[in-house]
Amino acid sequence: WSASSGAAWLKATPASGSGSGTLSAVFDPAGLAVGEYSTTLTVLASDGQSATLTATLSVQPSGLVTANGVVFNAVNGAPIATQVIPLDTDDKSSASWSAVANAPWLRISPTSGKTPATAVLTVDPTVGALASASYNSSVTLSATGLPARELPVTLNLTPATLSASVNSITLGGTYGRDFSATPSVTLSLNTSTNSWPWTLGTLPAWASATVASGSVNQAGSKTAFKALPIGAPVGASSALVNATARVNGDQVVAPVLLNINRDRHKLLPSETGVALSGSPGWTRLSRTLTVQDNYGSFGGMSAASSQPWLVAGVSGNKLTVTADPTPLGTDTLNIATVTLTPLDADASAPEPIRVAMWKGTHTPVTNVSTVLTYNHVITDPIRPYAYVHNGGAYVDIYNLYSGQKAGSITGLGASLGDMTTSANGDYLFLLNLSSRTLATIDLNTLAVVSQLPVDADAATRLKVIRPNGVEMLVLSTGAAYLTSNGGRLTLPLSGGGPLAASADGKNLLQQQENSATVQITTLSVDYSALNGGTLYPARIAAASHANTGTLGQDIAVSPDGTRIYTASSTPKLCSILNPVDLGVLGYLAAGDGTPNNVKLGSDGRIYCGAAVKTATSDVWMYDTSGKLLNQFKLAGSGKQLLPRQLAVSGDGTILIGITDDGVATIVPVGP
Template identity: 30%
Template sequence: MKYFTNFTNYLAIAGLVFSLAACGGGSSDSGGGAPGTNVTLSTNNIVFTYAIGGAAPAAQTLSVGFSGDGLVIGYAPGVSEPAWLDVRQADSSDNISPVDIELSVDTGTLTVGTYETSVRFATGDINGNNVSFRDLTVTCIVTNQLTVSQSQFDFTHTDGASVAPERQTLSIDGEGINWTANSDQAWVTLSASSGTAPSSVQLGVDPAGLSSGNYTAAVTVADSSGGNSENVTVNLTVEPHKLFVGDNGVAFATFPTAPSVLTHTVTVSENAGASIPWTASSNSAWLSVTGGGVTDGALTLTADPSGLATDTIHFAEVTVSSGDVTIINDEAITVGFYVSGTDPTATELGVTGRYLVSDPVRPYVYVTNNGATVDIYNIYTGALVNSVTAGVELKAMTVAGSGETLFAIDGDDNSIVPIELSTLTVGSKWPADNFAQINAMLEYTRFNGKGVVISNRREVFAANTGMQVTTVPHPFYDNIILAAAEDGASFFVLRPGVSGLIDLLRYTGDYSTVNDAYSVEQTHALNRSFGNARDIAVNKDGSKIYTADGGEYAFPTFSFDGDAIAEGTVLAANPYPLAVELGPTEKLYGGINAVTGGTDAWSYNVDDSADNTYVINGRLHDRQVRISGDGLRMITLSDFPALTFSTVTP
């Protein structure tokens, strides 16, 4: 039985309920009356119809009038309450006759057939006497219907790829229904054009002959007997074929007797998984390059200092192109060559700084100290080259891979300031989120060849416009530390300053040229206990990850093989690691907050063997270990205060 709050006396309700049970007597009449009380229904029959797989039938409303002291809803003796029917008062505060009763169907357990029940509405006086009732017949007719598992399928293909996108499964339900399926576009493929439900069809696309752009098709799945049909939308985006280089900026340096760097190898690749030819050319006589090859192939750059002016930075540009007709772009590599008339020496400057970043092309490092300027130092001479006033409270920075632009956080108004490095022109600020005082950081990378800047607040900005274009999805982390692979295909994230089990996360970023749209997707995670994660670095192709764990007193490494993130070698350190950085040859440099003195930084070779150790005055700041673009200098900031330039081996 169900009772409604329009009864004024609970004891009378109970009496009325018992009287109903006694008076029902198994009567099959649709109603019964008593002197002084009455029940009226707006209809004596309600019918629901439902097709399996379709939408649940809409609720129906019954108006019930009564002249007794309350209203009880239940079922006559011998009638069980059905699981498929829900009966409730539309407005629980309504206690004046008539009242609206809402009836609805729960379709969860229904199968094909007809369901019927009788709902009894009763009233009486306050003492439970003079009972009157009316019965409502409720019917639910359940039929079969053709249904499909989803109404839309999306495919993406890159022009020039030899393999079509993987097919997807379209499930068709409706027990015993014969169906047909067809598409209005020839590029849609179906593994079957007819069948009997339940069954499935492999739905695919054949993009051969389609140029880059968006395409839409309609697939119709119909009941062969003339029943219902379902429409399925198929969307196909064909992205253009692009050429990529692993490094958009390269630095060389030469000295009279000290070690020089005069060669560098860059990988030339493309985004369709194809093997295509490429050619390369240099616009300067002092820079020679590999004439050509096929993807993924090595492009070697070699600098010759003969006849070049000393104590000067010489610039050149390498253009990489392809004769493949599907390729839409050329790639450029900016090369900086520092020709010095004297050998460098380890230099320590009494510079008070909090953040630094090295230039991938020039022999420069950029320093900020929560002030208005970016100070530029020559990493070989220690000379202050220039200062740029760019904000009020400048913090962490990153530099575009080509060395074209520096991006700096201004904590005063939570913005990002772009600075063109060739002219030191300060651009318009980008509005951003609230940057953390200690963990503020930026990372530059490229999504499918398009430059982006990612902040520790999970924002992703288009590097050429400053517009926020997407975010890094994470259900818990508002503040992150991250490192991107040089090829731009992936980046890795940790939550900083947290002890215990936390996730090392892998993300991929993408840019749709066709739709001018950016996206980020989490692909893998490894849950591991960290003592105090402080920094993260990743190699060029995203297959090896390095971390600085302050509580573990080490630099734990990890690998990614395409399927999973796995733990690797734990590289030794002392308390308390707070920085990891990779040089251009992927040698690791790690720094610590050395509270007891002794070694402050370590270098490790690609095979994880120990290379060297370094002593630096003062205690290093978080994440403030950088390697020059040519790999010859390690630059650090400490609280001594000191900006230190240490000679290292690439």
């Protein structure tokens, strides 16, 4: 067979063959004018048979060929990759072309040339500062002698994200007193290496920022916040601050919640009650106290005394009170109040310091024993008085210098328990076991001013502490009460036993009483004005466990909290412990007796008392280094000191103790 075409523009391939096969028809429009063409393709076999096929060709005008459309998807403000488009004519003939982008944000390069070619499309949202949205435009393509063509271009912009490394920052610390920290926040913007300006919104009056504006990209930009506590009210405050970045036509925001805890700014004296004394044999006319700023930023102070016989002198954060007994009457008790005034405008000194001066004509030199019998004794922190009772309905008051009974507090109930005083000596707190109440007695008037219901019994012990200058009465059961208003608090104490505390009240210890092992519990205690007043107690595990010895009897803590002193039946020594882990630092000898009392004087001297009937001494006095200074005999023949019934006068010069026959004995130890 053979194949033939009726027109030169149509060719058969192959043109001949034999048997079955495949025939291709190929057109060649070269030289043809625009128009419609028709012809036939005939296949003739050698046996005379034939087949005819009809072919048509439409010749169109020549034009440019390129992409159907271009779409850009991008984060506004981030780098946007270019896109390349091809340019040619449909008949592959070379033509001169030009291109025009139809939006300010759209560019094409190059803008002219000859086909075949490629061109690069670029979008730039900074032109016109585009906000995030979808934008449609085009590029007009033209060629000489050919119709123009529109290339659609779409730009889809999504907003950038400004992120903060933290969503919330708290200034002032847990208790609202630590303003040294400057916590930071890092802002980042997901625009890769492209940077954009950012600003920080209006800050509250109680905070400042190290950097309030700048530029930011993915690498981040940091700013730090500092507390300005004087601008904050007492309590907890919050403010939402927005960091804003302007990205082309968008504003993107990262909110940061600023919080500040602010406790009341106070000056806190190391003691609020001071006992001074003067007699022919010895005097203690001056005491120096340390005043702390609870913010840790002491700004100075002044001090004033309410009485002319007492001078209050200030040197840095030291307050020295000095009495001049010359104008005072003999055998008289005189009380003055020292008021501190902070130089910091936002600070206060809410605790007045009560100072008592005893001017006596008699210096005790020998022991004096009471005729009446008792089983409880404490001393006044400022007056030369001891308060004693026998579990009955009254409390007797003894002047430790004269050895005489100075008065009684009556009408208290049928059965009395433990007692203690306020830190400044204004009040006596006493458990009334018959009515299960806590009585508060004004020691200036000896009148009962309140009766608070409590869950207590004969084994309940009392201790007054003043963490952060807030006085509270702690019961060995774990209950506690604000002495200012009777507000109930709770401490994680259990097991009962005597209590001891550092002078600032922030270290509170309890020793189990008469147990087979000496179990000590140590608490850190703080109190802040946050949330209307909040107690922060925490058990210190490393210093809360069984310790050496058996049958714990008494416990004391040095004013600075660096030493713990315990008295227990074994070992037959008073122990000195490390408050960090209760490790033994040393011992204080107590003869061959069974230690059952350990007390500290206001001058730092340490007294270890023991139950011993036959020895010549039952109280040993040591200095702060553990050196034995003296020893005393308090109990009469065949009698012994009762557990926890030894006390030191407020001026540190006289002891009083009760023995198992109920006799209270006053022992002068001197300054």
